[in-house]
Amino acid sequence: MSAAEEVVTEGQAVEAVPKRAMTLGYGTSLVVLVALIITPLLVKNFIIFQMTMLLIYGLAVLALNILTGGSGQFSLGQSAFYAVGAYTSAILMEHANMNYALTLPIAGIICFGFGYLFGKPALRLSGVYLALATFALATAMPQLLKLGFFEHWTGGVQGLVVTKPDAPFGLPMSQDMWLYYFTLVITIGIYLASVNLLRSRSGRAFMAIRDNEIAASAMGVDVALYKTLAFGVSAGITGVAGGLGAIAVQFVAPDGYTITLAISLFLGMVVGGVGWLPGSIVGSAFIIFVPNIAEGISKGLSGAVFGVLLFLVIFLVPHGARQVAIVATQLFGKLKKN
């Protein structure tokens, strides 16, 4: 890092990540992709289900990563967007008998609108204040879903049961496997779109805002527009993830989308590495599997064990999986030289 860059980054909450460092190399991507395609053929349905959840939470973490790592805004309200997406899909499938695949873009669009509109007033806030505003949204959401006014559609506190789709065209695969590949295709699509977005003009504008808002606006970036846009995109992707989550879990209820989910997603982003998109999947793995590991160590103290594990991660690798990846690449480079 040059001296000039150091001055710029000083005092910033989110470290500047150059856009090249946001993705994986082609070789590594290919290996990961092949692993993701082949593994389900070899494991039990339950593991496939877990891998589906891994991709779904991965998408939600990716969405937050675009917002925080890309445009430098904090959000503790992702669970609200996730819930809106989940309920949109569930309601359309169960009440309007719509095909599950068609409900996802609708969930995405509704959440984009919701996020965009929420982003508008939230624009006046920054840093921790914005985080608090979104926190309020996340706290309010489960109660909004319980409102008697919506009960006819949402099922109120009892939630809604969703029918799991069969594989189409008579394909000889289980529901779980079909849903996994369906989710995988969507995840790859959204991942590629996100990478392209961050490399585009809009992505550069996001990062300019993240690095220095005043400088960005002096250079002609419409700060208000791009900040709300980042909010909208993030909410939209989270909504798609929520819809997929509803289909995979086959059930939506207010208790599934509490502030705990928002914090988990935030945690996933930090563990995966803020601003490093491939880290999203690592972060997602952390929030799914580490609680299970913690429970295996001690049932009564699972929360405390989880806390200790989290503390270790933050202490040893403060930049999350990205740091591990960088160290690994350096080691690999050294080995090559020798």
Add this chain to the structure above:
Amino acid sequence: MSATKKLAVLSAAFAFMAASTGGALAQKKYDTGATDTEIKIGNIMPYSGPASAYGIIGKTEAAYFKKINDAGGINGRKINFVSYDDAYSPPKTVEQARKLVESDEVLFIFNSLGTPPNSAIQKYMNAKKVPQLFVATGATKWNDPKDFPWTMGWQPNYQSETQIYAKYILKNMPNAKIAVLYQNDDYGKDYLKGLKDGLGAKGASMIVVEESYETSEPTIDSHIVKMKSTGADVFINITTPKFAAQAIKKNAEIGWKPTHFLNNVSASVGSVLKPAGYENAQDIISAAYLKDASDKQWDNDAGMKEFYAFMAKDFPEGDKLDGGTVVGFGVAQTLVQVLKQCGDNLTRENVMKQAASLKDFRTEVLLPGIKINTGPTDFAPISQLQLMKFKGDKWELFGDVISADANG
């Protein structure tokens, strides 16, 4: 040997073989999760998260099964009790249920806790034909053997409790003006529905005010003040322990003295009535099905002595005054009875069949006169309650044991 004779010998041999294999099958039959030496049982509890106070139920069950195993198990088989944490989050419940069924390969899932978590897995369990036995929630919908033949509740459902109150009000106070305070979630709304169903068409006019509160509210004082102002003379208190104690205190403070019905969820002497003050709690009416460990009248009761002995010897770290331990003890005993009835036929189908053929079974933590009965069309094991009135420092049971089967 002639051809006919050959045939006869052959058929006799076949008949013998068929009979012997048939006999062997009738003797021992297993589904996934059961062997000659072990019965594997899954369980899901909120050990962490907002409902973690209920985790004690799972721990009590684990301790009870350990006691059973130490005494030789059930029909020579040890119970392997696998209990996972879902933090009361439905998506996590689905993950844990699938882990138990597909990865740990349990025979069935027992006493999973909470209405939303159980709703999330009900369809899956029934599609997989794995019993979801004695779920730990009082929602009414678990008694639905026609649509969900693999799901069964245990405790009396919430609706039948308020139906009993409604009957009592209609009989003794036909001109009552009723105020209802309920928690705004599945539990509160289920209770409210039972009350309204019980009051019938006339009920709409008897209820003068319905107030709901959120668990996140620090105090419910304002609701109480508002209800008093309507001039109601009957108060139906559908709240969890903390709020119930607040309500009882506040009633005394502002001098509102309606006939007070307190839901069973908060009928604990130790955790509600004592903190609220005995003098404020006099003449409150409630209904119960279990003996309350914090109520002194059971100190010399044989059934409760067995429970106290278990707590002292096998689960010393547990709090016997916590209502959850009594529940865990009772439901674990019911399961042991079901497994005993299963004998050597440990298929999932037979487990459900035996669970649905409990006849006048009693675990001694139940109130006198209350019995567990199930049948092919009755998946509500405990459907009796007894009314009681708080006098001095203990509950006094009155009237007969009342049956109320509300069907979801």
